[in-house]
Amino acid sequence: xxxxxxxxxxxxxxxxxxxxxxxxxxxxxxxxxxxxxxxxxxxxxxxxxxxxxxxxxxxxxxxxxxxxxxxxxxxxxxxxxxxxxxxxxxxxxxxxxxxxxxxxxxxxxxxxxxxxxxxxxxxxxxxxxxxxxxxxxxxxxxxxxxxxxxxxxxxxxxxxxxxxxxxxxxxxxxxxxxxxxxxxxxxxxxxxxxxxxxxxxxxxxxxxxxxxxxxxxxxxxxxxxxxxxxxxxxxxxxxxxxxxxxxxxxxxxxxxxxxxxxxxxxxxxxxxxxxxxxxxxxxxxxx
Amino acid sequence: xxxxxxxxxxxxxxxxxxxxxxxxxxxxxxxxxxxxxxxxxxxxxxxxxxxxxxxxxxxxxxxxxxxxxxxxxxxxxxxxxxxxxxxxxxxxxxxxxxxxxxxxxxxxxxxxxxxxxxxxxxxxxxxxxxxxxxxxxxxxxxxxxxxxxxxxxxxxxxxxxxxxxxxxxxxxxxxxxxxxxxxxxxxxxxxxxxxxxxxxxxxxxxxxxxxxxxxxxxxxxxxxxxxxxxxxxxxxxxxxxxxxxxxxxxxxxxxxx
Numbered sequence: 001x002x003x004x005x006x007x008x009x010x011x012x013x014x015x016x017x018x019x020x021x022x023x024x025x026x027x028x029x030x031x032x033x034x035x036x037x038x039x040x041x042x043x044x045x046x047x048x049x050x051x052x053x054x055x056x057x058x059x060x061x062x063x064x065x066x067x068x069x070x071x072x073x074x075x076x077x078x079x080x081x082x083x084x085x086x087x088x089x090x091x092x093x094x095x096x097x098x099x100x101x102x103x104x105x106x107x108x109x110x111x112x113x114x115x116x117x118x119x120x121x122x123x124x125x126x127x128x129x130x131x132x133x134x135x136x137x138x139x140x141x142x143x144x145x146x147x148x149x150x151x152x153x154x155x156x157x158x159x160x161x162x163x164x165x166x167x168x169x170x171x172x173x174x175x176x177x178x179x180x181x182x183x184x185x186x187x188x189x190x191x192x193x194x195x196x197x198x199x200x201x202x203x204x205x206x207x208x209x210x211x212x213x214x215x216x217x218x219x220x221x222x223x224x225x226x227x228x229x230x231x232x233x234x235x236x237x238x239x240x241x242x243x244x245x246x247x248x249x250x251x252x253x254x255x256x257x258x259x260x261x262x263x264x265x266x267x268x269x270x271x272x273x274x275x276x277x278x279x280x281x282x283x284x285x286x287x
Numbered sequence: 288x289x290x291x292x293x294x295x296x297x298x299x300x301x302x303x304x305x306x307x308x309x310x311x312x313x314x315x316x317x318x319x320x321x322x323x324x325x326x327x328x329x330x331x332x333x334x335x336x337x338x339x340x341x342x343x344x345x346x347x348x349x350x351x352x353x354x355x356x357x358x359x360x361x362x363x364x365x366x367x368x369x370x371x372x373x374x375x376x377x378x379x380x381x382x383x384x385x386x387x388x389x390x391x392x393x394x395x396x397x398x399x400x401x402x403x404x405x406x407x408x409x410x411x412x413x414x415x416x417x418x419x420x421x422x423x424x425x426x427x428x429x430x431x432x433x434x435x436x437x438x439x440x441x442x443x444x445x446x447x448x449x450x451x452x453x454x455x456x457x458x459x460x461x462x463x464x465x466x467x468x469x470x471x472x473x474x475x476x477x478x479x480x481x482x483x484x485x486x487x488x489x490x491x492x493x494x495x496x497x498x499x500x501x502x503x504x505x506x507x508x509x510x511x512x513x514x515x516x517x518x519x520x521x522x523x524x525x526x527x528x529x530x531x532x533x534x535x536x537x538x539x540x541x542x543x544x
Contacts, residue, residue, distance in 0.1 A: 002458075006366035009359045009429060010375050013382035016426040020397035023404050037403045089299070092292040110538055115300050117530045119487045121504050122523040125511045126303035129310060132515070134320070136306060169300065220388065227390020229490055234511065244392045251396060251494070261400065264393045275388060282384070 021268070028261035029054045039258050058262035067246070068263065072270060074241040078157065079225035082164035086172040086221050087214065089165065094176035094213070095206075098183075109177070116170050124163050124234050131159055131235070155237030163231040168224065172217040179213030180206075212281050219278035223271055243267055304527060311520035328521040335518060338506055345486055345503035348417060352424035353481035359425065360432025360477055361470070367433070368440045386430040395494030398423050402495060415497030423495045424488065428481030435480060439473030479533070 031040045031053070040053075062068045097108045115123060130136045131154040138150040153159055183206065191201040207214075229244035236242070243263065250260040311329075315322035332338060363383050367376065386394065402412055402419050412418050443466070451461045467474075489504035496505065510516050 002370070005362050006370060006373060006375055006379060009363035009366070009433075010379050010382070012359055013363075013379075013386075013426065013429065016398065016401070016422055017382055017386055017394075020394075020401040023400045024393075024397040027400050037407070089292070089296050092289050093296040096289050096293040106538075110534070111297060111300070114531070114534055115304065117483055117534055118304065118527050119504070119523065121487060121489055121507060121511075122307065122519070122526065123303055125507070125515075125519065125523070126307045128511065129515050129520075130303060130306055134317075166299065166303070169296070223388045224390055227392050229392050230508070244390060247392045247396065257400070260396060264396050267390065267393060271390070275385075278388060279381075279384065 024261050024264055027258055028058055028265045029056060030258050031055045031057065032256055032258045037257065038255055058258045059266075061259060062262055062266060067241075068243075068266075071241045071243045071246045072266070075226050075228075075243040076270070078160060078164070078240075078242060079222050079228075082161050082168070082225055083172075083218050083222045085161065086165045086169055087218060090169055090172035090176055090217065091210075091214070094173045094180055097173070097177055098180035112170050112173050112177075120167060121230060124167060124231055127159065127163055127166070127235055128154060131162075154235065155240075157236065157240055159235035159237075160232050160240055160242075163235045164221075164225045164228060167231065168221040171220040175216040175220065176210065176213040179210045183209055212285060216278060216281045216285070219274050219281070223274050223278065226271060227267060307520050307523045308527065311517065311524040313517065313520075316517060328517040329525075332518045332521045332525075338503070338518070338522065341501050341503040341506040344417065344500055348420050348424060348492075348502060349482045349485035352421045352428050352485045353478045355421070355425035356428025356432045356481040357436075357474055357478045359429040360434075360481075361436050361474065363429065363433040364436035364440050365466075368437060383430050383433040386427045387434070391488070391490035392494075394427060395423070395491040398426070398491070399494040414499070415495060416500040419495045419497070420492050420500065420502065423491050424481075424485040427491070428484060431480050431484060432477035435477040436470060436473045439470055443469045476537075483530070 027039055032038060033040045093112075097105055097112070100108055128135075132138075133150045133152070133154070135154070137153065138147075141147045142150065187205055187209075188201055191205050192198075196204070227244045227247075228242060229248050232240045232242045232245050233248075236245075247260050247263045247267070250256050250263060310321075312324050312326065313321055314325035314327065360383075363379060366373070366379060367383070370376070398419075399415075402415060402422075405411060406413060412422070447465050447469075448461050451465050452458070456464070487504060488502075489508045492502045492505055493508075496502065507519055507522070511519055
């Protein structure tokens, strides 16, 4: 009985989350074939022996074609810049919410969480209407006389940054809020009593104490952003290189499953470091 | 300064949603040119069989997967919070947090490869469709449900359960009479969260759906890739209205307590 409680979720997640990674790993070293499914059989019986051919060709292919390297680097750059912008916008918001009186604090927190409950796809889609050449943003800017030609915003990297920051901002704010609201107000008062200016207090007391929130929030934005597919597909242009889109195209357009699997494995390796960092922060927070 | 940034931040979060709602009542097909109030896109939406059919599939998938995820998530939370140290604990702890941050393209591709390999090996799941989407959604839903239920379980008073057990109640009875009612608000949140996430997922579903079944987000995605569509705005408004009413009602109830 007691065993079953842990065993059921363990078995489910093992079978449908862990085992798929092993399959992914296996297929990333198999040979592509024009077949259904499009790779050579994973195991073969020959002379009563079960043999498994490993083929590193897909990884060599990834290393030789600069498209892949550029896509990984560009994804990391786009994710890092978006994370930084989300931090610069999210930190003051989390700070203001943590300092707000209790009644208003709950309302503001709900306002941060509410967009998370509404469709992510539709919220990203909303930006198409805002950003396109005859969209709301351009119309307002034209009307204000700031510009006399509509700006090209949609289908640029800028629109992708905007979309990522917009989508993941709540993930940045919530962990920041969690650390900032737990902070001991006496420390700030003590610093002020001892003559520290607000800026100094912030840099020497508040910011260092909120570092777990900064790191957790940043990782929660950065990790999914690296593999993002929908945002570059809807808001990015032909020049926007992101590894999530490369994987998608390898799979759906080129139907090269083994190469898509290799792209995914390399992505997991790239993300292993930030994921470990996040887990470590979360474990520390728990204890 | 702080106030200005906060206001700007909230405007940034809500302006796009607001624009969707406003333009859903626009007469013109050109979504951004206002030409008068009209509800014609709602009427067209209700006659669009492709969208309605996909919506029905999505609701089925979301209901089934959210229910599975809530059950599995509750069991996982129970094991993690109440069972102390046991052999599978580190593995379970890792497995419930990993799907939370793993990029969707990786989850989708790896699950699809598993389904294809299993189909070849043991003939199950035969082909791909609603069943495979339900399994996929239940898997990442479990991770989110565990987090929600765990948070509530930590704050639950154990003394009540201990008392019931001391008075001779069977562990199952303790669970159903004491633990479960105490967890009820979290179970509802967990179910709703898993339901919403399932109803919203386009990437994982696209990988595991196969040609037969298209969920609502898949249909929306293929429509909006071709540009803005007033019908999608109307659909978005209906979905946003439903969610807002539910969330407002839920928080109003918790405030009154």
